[in-house]
Amino acid sequence: MAGYIAEFFGYRAEDASNEALTAVAQKRCPFLGTQCTKILSRDRIVSGVCAIRQKTDGSPNVICCPIRIYAEDYKMLHTIANNAFGMSLNLYAGRAAVDKARSEGGAIAVFGHGWGGELRLPQREGTGSYFVDWVLARLDATGELVEFTAIEVQTIDTTGNYRDARQTLESSREVVPCTVGLNWENVSKRIIPQLIYKGQVLQREDLCRTGLYFVCPQPVFERVLSRLGGREKLPHFPTQPASIHFVSYDYTNDAPLTDGQIRPLGVIEEHCTTVYKVQEAFSSLNLPEGNVYRDALRRSLYGEN
Template sequence: MAKISKSRSLVEIFGYNPTDITQIARQFWQLNACPFIGKACSKYDHTNTICYGTCSVSNGGQNVIICPNRLYADCYATIKRVSSEVFGDAQFLLFDEYIKKVTETGTSLDCVVALGQNSGKEVKLSKMSMDWVLAHIVDGALTSYVGIEVQSIDITGNYRDSWYAARDQKMNIPPSRHGLNWANVHKRLIPQIIRKSLVYSKSRLVKQGLYFIVPEPVYQRFEEIIGNDIPLVQEGGKDVISVHTYDLGPLPVSGTTRTLTEARTLKFKLDEFSSRFINGPNLPSGESLDGKIRGILSCR
């Protein structure tokens, strides 16, 4: 069996361990396909010629999911979990399933319809694209809905040598040279969550605010900015952000994919989250900035 470097490494490629040489694992390599959404993989190199298919990597002793589609395992189980939490036993349908049901039964449905990139289309509003909207339909009418944001983390650097060694089934897979773009947490991810939550909180049809599905290691970087002591609430509301974090399960047997495991569930007020982002407990002091500038200017 091939050996993977214990430093930074690729954890999943096209859904499977990079050293998995079973027929089913290699079929996904050959097809450039994603086993979690049942479609072609979209993770290409910058020239758009090589499909890398990397789902997750190791970083600092943690396995980190780098592709949002990885969070849709088991037929969108993470999305269905939100549907169940908000709308109870109402039937969950992807958009194509909904169209088929309407054709067969007319409008006499009590169901939840998922609208997103892989189901119908994303809801786009004022240059913002909502990842998922779960719409509760009763007798053909929209009665309420809830929004879901799904995030992973972007990668930096390259892992070309590691990837080719895995593809070519080499006995030793060298360390990856990737990094993770943690700066995006405060530059892009947190502002997106705040802005989208504000939009949902103003709707008369929204009762449960925004749900945020994210890998546990990524949310830990959120806590480095907002603190890990944000006051939690027990009940949802249109001004509440609900967070579901996930980790990868243990290394599976060959020919199977890793499970997704529920790590944490948190609920907190949008106003508290926004305030902590602007004035958070880990915000550097003015004195720190003064000292940094003096230090630069004093260099000879």
């Protein structure tokens, strides 16, 4: 497998503008406004890699850093809050939302990624985790908790190595191939089972009326759908406590960008189904015909057709 770095510190890898070069020099993430938090474990180098693409012609840029989805001052959180609660309220970090709700006639308390601290959930023995990336809690005009929703964000893990390509890009702004690949196997092994487990946990919450939102890049969404047997295996359902909302993000402007510009993201598709349908689709097996191993052995041993 071979690929390229597609976005580096927020800008196209080919972008040699002052804005792009300054972001690299400062190791700055333009989406957080602080230093990039993604560190290469072996030598503690700041990564700066937001998206990659495979070497195959026509391969899309695939976001590999979840921070990339938080562009435009966490616009994604506002979008999902409006969708889940059916109203436009301001978002505030954790406990700060209580007083704001009383003065503004309502507000959204945000927990996750440095916004409102970690929720003190009970520890679970064995496998599985209660924790989600984000919790949005709607408070009424008195500051009381009325309802909440949860968000899980997943990009794509990588395989191989882009360390040398990253170094070349930083030193000379030259895009060179590397062994980086996309870890699609994680879609089946980790992402889908987590969605099922967390969706079932949230269904038991009296104040979680909209279930779980799963936010991911469009190519990841398509791979999840493929693993689950396609859209026909995941019929649309109205929003309910057992809902899983698939929300796919991707680049919304295919036109050439001027150097110094960051390509915008937006919602490509939103599909609401239930945790039961996801579990059913994940459990169902498309088995091959019988004796596939026997026939393969015979072909290898005896050259039989």
